[in-house]
Amino acid sequence: MKPFVFFGGKGGVGKTTVSCAYAQKCADAGVETLVVSTDPAHSVSDVFDQQFGDAPESVEGIDGLSALEIDPDEEVTAHLDDIRNRLSDQVSASMVNEINKQLEMAHQTPGAYESALFDRFVEVMRNSDPYDRVVFDTAPTGSTLRLLGLPEFLESWVERLMHKRRQSIDLFEKAAVGNNEPRRVMDGDPVLARLQERKEFFEFAGGALREDAAFFLVLNPDQLSVNETERAIADMDDEGLAVRGLVANKLTPSPDDDENGRGARYLRDRVETERERLDHVRESLDAPLLAEIQSRTREVKGDLLTEVANELDVEVGVEEPAFV
Ligand SMILES: Nc1ncnc2c1ncn2[C@@H]1O[C@H](COP(=O)(O)OP(=O)(O)OP(=O)(O)O)[C@@H](O)[C@H]1O
Numbered sequence: 001m002k003p004f005v006f007f008g009g010k011g012g013v014g015k016t017t018v019s020c021a022y023a024q025k026c027a028d029a030g031v032e033t034l035v036v037s038t039d040p041a042h043s044v045s046d047v048f049d050q051q052f053g054d055a056p057e058s059v060e061g062i063d064g065l066s067a068l069e070i071d072p073d074e075e076v077t078a079h080l081d082d083i084r085n086r087l088s089d090q091v092s093a094s095m096v097n098e099i100n101k102q103l104e105m106a107h108q109t110p111g112a113y114e115s116a117l118f119d120r121f122v123e124v125m126r127n128s129d130p131y132d133r134v135v136f137d138t139a140p141t142g143s144t145l146r147l148l149g150l151p152e153f154l155e156s157w158v159e160r161l162m163h164k165r166r167q168s169i170d171l172f173e174k175a176a177v178g179n180n181e182p183r184r185v186m187d188g189d190p191v192l193a194r195l196q197e198r199k200e201f202f203e204f205a206g207g208a209l210r211e212d213a214a215f216f217l218v219l220n221p222d223q224l225s226v227n228e229t230e231r232a233i234a235d236m237d238d239e240g241l242a243v244r245g246l247v248a249n250k251l252t253p254s255p256d257d258d259e260n261g262r263g264a265r266y267l268r269d270r271v272e273t274e275r276e277r278l279d280h281v282r283e284s285l286d287a288p289l290l291a292e293i294q295s296r297t298r299e300v301k302g303d304l305l306t307e308v309a310n311e312l313d314v315e316v317g318v319e320e321p322a323f324v
């Protein structure tokens, strides 16, 4: 299995639960593991009954497992603060106010959240040295995956911008000092440096995601979830990323054969419908169904988490990283 493992899927299907179960399974097999959660509502903190924050911390009682919780809202704020700081060094005081207004708007922009989260994922992958495996309880969405095409696009764009930037520095220098041979200020140019940095960042992201990451999708046995999964596989495929496998979660348990009350008949009927849906998943979707996890009556934590971990037929051994 690749060093970076992502569990995607729509809201509430069990991404966090399955990620924690898989992370525990890895740690139990002696693989130094970090599980990264991005969901402030129900997250690794709830699953392990321990508060995690923005820096990795060991999970009590499970050797070789650490957890990290990213708050996407804080990420967006930090991201914009960073832009604000970089920009205020470079523009006049009168523009700072205008920039602040624009950034405030950017905060509300659709995609700001995903984009900040994506940056943070990549940051975690870049600093993953202490771990053999990092498990993310969310996969990048279609719109953030499109960023992976960015380096090629930026390549020519950065070149053109560098050219423009060079010209304007030349002009500025000539105007300012009336000198026909402008000083070489390009090297220290912060705008160019920043563009170059972004290009390299996305190059790293593309390499790491294409060569050292495996993507799994968690689904529930309802039609909406199955359709969504089909679409997600296609989205990933568009970006040249294969979905390695599917995990079906929250399956209805079968009643015993001798039970024939109304509840038992309802369950039997449901089990049958779900079976047909999963047959369709097996036959028609472009990724193997690796696990079928039944609904529990309680929150999945503690012993139940260990049970779920045992039902997850997902490899844990670590392949040598190819890119990172
Ligand atoms: N097999 C299961 N049996 C019973 N409850 C489950 C099972 N799997 C998950 N749950 C419960 O369902 C809820 C949602 O699960 P979870 O938080 O893992 O989903 P998620 O996909 O991470 O959600 P979100 O999209 O909000 O991040 C949680 O309360 C969790 O305990």
Ligand SMILES: [Mg+2]
Pocket: 015, 016, 017, 039, 042, 043, 137
């Ligand atoms: Mg979650």
